[in-house]
Amino acid sequence: MKRPAERCARTDAVLAVHLDGDFTTGDCTTGDCTTGETPSRRDGARAPDRLEGEADDAEWGWGFVCDESLQQHLVECTVCQLALQRARRLDAALAADAGRAVADHLAAATGPARSWDEFGRALVDRALEAGEAAEGAACGGSSSGAPCAGGAADRVDRHEAAQAVTSNDALAGAPAAPRSGALLAASLLIGALSMTWLLLFTGHPGAPDVSRAADLPAPPAAAPTAKAGADRASTAFPLEAARRFSQAREGEGDLAHAPSPEELAALVADRTATPTVRIHAGEQLLRSARAARRDAGTDAFLRALASCGDGTADERELLRALLPQLRNAPLTNQLLQRLQPLLGDEQRDPPDLDTTAALVVALRVGGDRLDAALRRLLRARTDLDTIVTHGLRCATRDDGGAHLLLACWQDRVAIGMQEDDPAAALHWFHGMTPAAFVTVRQVLESSRSAPERVRCLLALGCVGDASTTACLLANLRSGRRLEACAACAALATLPHTALRPLLPTARRDGARRSDDALLRLALCRAGLAEAVPWLAAMELSERQRQQLCEAPLTRFTEFVGWFREGGAFAD
Amino acid sequence: MTGPGDRIRDTAHLTDVPGTGSKPADMDLRVDKQARPTSLTDQERSWLLRAQAGDGAAFHQLLKPHLAGVLALARRYCRDPHWAEDLVQETLVRAFRGLPGFRGDAALRTWLFRILVRLAAEPQRWQRAQPGEPLGDLDVPDLLDVRAEQDAMARELQHRLDEAMERLTHRQRTALHLRAVEGMDYAAISAVLCCSQTAARMHVLEARRKVLARIQEHLDP
Numbered sequence: 001m002k003r004p005a006e007r008c009a010r011t012d013a014v015l016a017v018h019l020d021g022d023f024t025t026g027d028c029t030t031g032d033c034t035t036g037e038t039p040s041r042r043d044g045a046r047a048p049d050r051l052e053g054e055a056d057d058a059e060w061g062w063g064f065v066c067d068e069s070l071q072q073h074l075v076e077c078t079v080c081q082l083a084l085q086r087a088r089r090l091d092a093a094l095a096a097d098a099g100r101a102v103a104d105h106l107a108a109a110t111g112p113a114r115s116w117d118e119f120g121r122a123l124v125d126r127a128l129e130a131g132e133a134a135e136g137a138a139c140g141g142s143s144s145g146a147p148c149a150g151g152a153a154d155r156v157d158r159h160e161a162a163q164a165v166t167s168n169d170a171l172a173g174a175p176a177a178p179r180s181g182a183l184l185a186a187s188l189l190i191g192a193l194s195m196t197w198l199l200l201f202t203g204h205p206g207a208p209d210v211s212r213a214a215d216l217p218a219p220p221a222a223a224p225t226a227k228a229g230a231d232r233a234s235t236a237f238p239l240e241a242a243r244r245f246s247q248a249r250e251g252e253g254d255l256a257h258a259p260s261p262e263e264l265a266a267l268v269a270d271r272t273a274t275p276t277v278r279i280h281a282g283e284q285l286l287r288s289a290r291a292a293r294r295d296a297g298t299d300a301f302l303r304a305l306a307s308c309g310d311g312t313a314d315e316r317e318l319l320r321a322l323l324p325q326l327r328n329a330p331l332t333n334q335l336l337q338r339l340q341p342l343l344g345d346e347q348r349d350p351p352d353l354d355t356t357a358a359l360v361v362a363l364r365v366g367g368d369r370l371d372a373a374l375r376r377l378l379r380a381r382t383d384l385d386t387i388v389t390h391g392l393r394c395a396t397r398d399d400g401g402a403h404l405l406l407a408c409w410q411d412r413v414a415i416g417m418q419e420d421d422p423a424a425a426l427h428w429f430h431g432m433t434p435a436a437f438v439t440v441r442q443v444l445e446s447s448r449s450a451p452e453r454v455r456c457l458l459a460l461g462c463v464g465d466a467s468t469t470a471c472l473l474a475n476l477r478s479g480r481r482l483e484a485c486a487a488c489a490a491l492a493t494l495p496h497t498a499l500r501p502l503l504p505t506a507r508r509d510g511a512r513r514s515d516d517a518l519l520r521l522a523l524c525r526a527g528l529a530e531a532v533p534w535l536a537a538m539e540l541s542e543r544q545r546q547q548l549c550e551a552p553l554t555r556f557t558e559f560v561g562w563f564r565e566g567g568a569f570a571d
Numbered sequence: 572m573t574g575p576g577d578r579i580r581d582t583a584h585l586t587d588v589p590g591t592g593s594k595p596a597d598m599d600l601r602v603d604k605q606a607r608p609t610s611l612t613d614q615e616r617s618w619l620l621r622a623q624a625g626d627g628a629a630f631h632q633l634l635k636p637h638l639a640g641v642l643a644l645a646r647r648y649c650r651d652p653h654w655a656e657d658l659v660q661e662t663l664v665r666a667f668r669g670l671p672g673f674r675g676d677a678a679l680r681t682w683l684f685r686i687l688v689r690l691a692a693e694p695q696r697w698q699r700a701q702p703g704e705p706l707g708d709l710d711v712p713d714l715l716d717v718r719a720e721q722d723a724m725a726r727e728l729q730h731r732l733d734e735a736m737e738r739l740t741h742r743q744r745t746a747l748h749l750r751a752v753e754g755m756d757y758a759a760i761s762a763v764l765c766c767s768q769t770a771a772r773m774h775v776l777e778a779r780r781k782v783l784a785r786i787q788e789h790l791d792p
Contacts (some may be wrong), residue, residue, distance in 0.1 A: 020775060021756060081726075085784055089790040091751035094736075098643040098752045103641060105652050123656075124631040127663030149620040167587045335715050375653065412653050 007081040010070065015087050017070055095360060141544055208397035261285055267299030275314045282322045286331065298334065299354045306357035319364070319396050326365045335362045338372050350384050356387060363391035363401065371404050378408045382417065385427065393431050398435025405429060406443065409455055420451060421552055422489050437463050441471060454486040461490030466498035477515040485556040488518040499523055503530055507530035515562035521556065525549050538562055609673040630667065638679050640753055641687055647736060647748050648691040662687045677762065684763045688745050704772050728789050735785040739778050746774035747782065
């Protein structure tokens with residue numbers, strides 16, 4: 001009997017026959033079944049090295065392996081018995097692993113309530129739409145609604161080609177985005193970038209009240225041509241179109257003279273009109289919007305919605321009334337269709353005005369389909385981050401867009417473009433609405449993924465007030481090293497007014513615990529004047545001080561050692 | 572829908588299928604032979620014809636039994652679930668577009684897997700999305716009960732297994748997954764990988780040896 005530590009030359013044959021059901025291996029074709037070993041093995045060659053040579057069975061000698069001799073060998077050989085047991089356990093573990101991965105995927109993608117059948121149907125439907133859109137795009141008719149030749153045309157009309165945003169093949173043949181509005185788009189982007197500059201240089205970086213005003217500037221096309229009177233409740237609209245719109249609504253006028261979609265969109269954008277009128281105009285536009293058709297009225301409507309913010313009660317009311325209605329098809333499909341050219345643009349040209357407006361509206365509308373498409377888009381187009389973060393700084397979503405932002409951050413970390421650090425947190429969460437941070441705290445409490453909790457903690461450092469101090473302090477003392485370091489880094493980004501109440505705790509000269517040292521590190525990184533004596537006591541060099549303030553989370557453990565051993569607790 | 576791992580759990584598949592082997596039925600205890608037909612059934616052929624004519628519902632019916640397996644293999648290539656889903660969707664798009672050319676001579680499952688494997692072999696598109704999450708601290712059990720502990724151990728094994736599989740070559744990983752999870756025989760694996768049966772066999776055995784070398788201490792009772 002062989003010892004288990006030894007290798008047996010027949011193990012591969014045993015596994016092939018008894019585990020993989022390789023009957024040809026077990027056929028004794030030559031009558032020589034004394035070894036069960038391949039000639040190559042006997043010569044000392046390793047079989048895999050010659051795999052690409054496509055050797056046949058006879059060359060490798062599998063024909064020499066006899067089933068009866070292998071069975072007899074298996075009874076006697078402990079090495080093969082053990083290898084067979086392990087291989088069976090491995091196969092079972094792989095199968096269980098695959099089953100668990102798929103179950104996790106289903107739960108993450110759709111929640112536990114939905115079945116595999118529904119999920120599979122959604123997958124196939126999306127693929128069908130994307131495939132059909134690819135065909136439609138290849139013949140140049142998907143976005144314009146022009147018919148294609150053959151049976152594909154019918155299918156394009158049926159499925160609207162909206163999900164093609166997920167298909168690279170479809171995008172390869174998709175028509176380029178219209179460039180006629182390139183100048184306007186550029187000005188819009190410049191506006192967005194200038195707002196970013198303002199945000200970065202007006203006070204504390206986490207101040208949400210400043211950034212909340214960072215809405216996209218109103219497009220010139222949507223600007224009203226006349227001003228309303230002082231009485232905003234008046235029904236005497238400043239535009240001729242508004243008057244005809246009112247008549248059409250009340251059934252007094254000729255419907256043939258009802259305002260065009262462009263005029264309705266201008267009404268929606270008219271900040272001097274009453275919210276009721278603007279909402280009615282928007283609803284009228286929504287009713288008239290047709291699936292998979294792109295018209296100037298819908299473009300103007302999206303531009304008007306994108307230009308609205310939540311700075312005034314009127315605009316909040318307008319967005320609250322209109323955005324939920326956009327979550328229903330067909331306008332959701334239209335939004336996806338408008339985003340499609342962004343994915344196919346390999347030159348990464350700045351999006352034109354209409355595409356930018358569609359992107360902003362899609363961000364504000366949210367929902368599973370739009371968020372998934374936006375996430376795919378942001379994986380390919382990192383240059384759109386500024387527009388995305390600005391578009392989400394508007395209190396129109398219940399989750400504040402936090403789920404989307406966390407997912408995008410995770411994607412960037414996955415492809416190595418970002419790290420889990422305060423800079424990335426500021427990139428995504430700077431100036432987000434309070435709802436976003438409420439969602440982040442919920443994710444922090446419910447998540448079982450350490451990296452996700454770290455990202456949540458770093459995001460909480462962007463709140464800009466003292467509301468998250470207790471939460472960060474609790475996580476700093478949680479005992480989980482990486483999360484404690486993340487909480488420390490997040491605390492360091494809070495304003496000084498929020499950090500000063502922590503000074504008595506940090507001055508405590510107790511057991512010199514790591515969490516106390518981390519708290520002091522946070523106060524030092526924040527640049528608090530009261531922390532200067534601690535730095536002086538450690539007698540750090542200029543370079544070390546710079547490292548203390550700028551080094552990534554992974555070095556925090558080292559810094560804790562400086563604080564614990566460098567005399568910082570001597571005060 | 573047939574899920575990945577069913578072969579292991581469902582012992583009813585451990586029966587002989589006429590025409591798939593040359594050994595008598597009393598040899599069945601030693602092997603898990605290919606349990607699925609290699610060509611389309613009449614029902615599948617009907618769905619195929621309707622799907623080729625543009626019937627989306629028939630396309631769904633045709634693919635429904637294979638979706639979980641396709642997703643499981645995609646997850647083997649892309650640990651990030653979203654990339655995996657993208658890969659599956661791209662596979663389905665390619666399948667949809669290639670459906671008119673599919674005659675049904677080969678098994679639909681083999682055809683689907685072949686599309687997926689070829690797509691996944693494009694590293695610039697799919698293999699860049701391996702999240703760098705550290706092992707060991709991904710799932711902290713909230714309760715120190717037996718179930719939580721078992722769950723944590725299972726997750727640990729899962730992570731080790733994933734790590735070991737990721738160190739395999741593309742072909743070895745595919746071959747072992749198709750053999751262990753999908754229960755394909757060497758002939759089907761060779762059809763998916765477009766190689767000889769000998770090469771498929773050696774890919775499976777070598778992959779198994781490499782993975783076992785990394786995680787056998789976790790598998791031993």
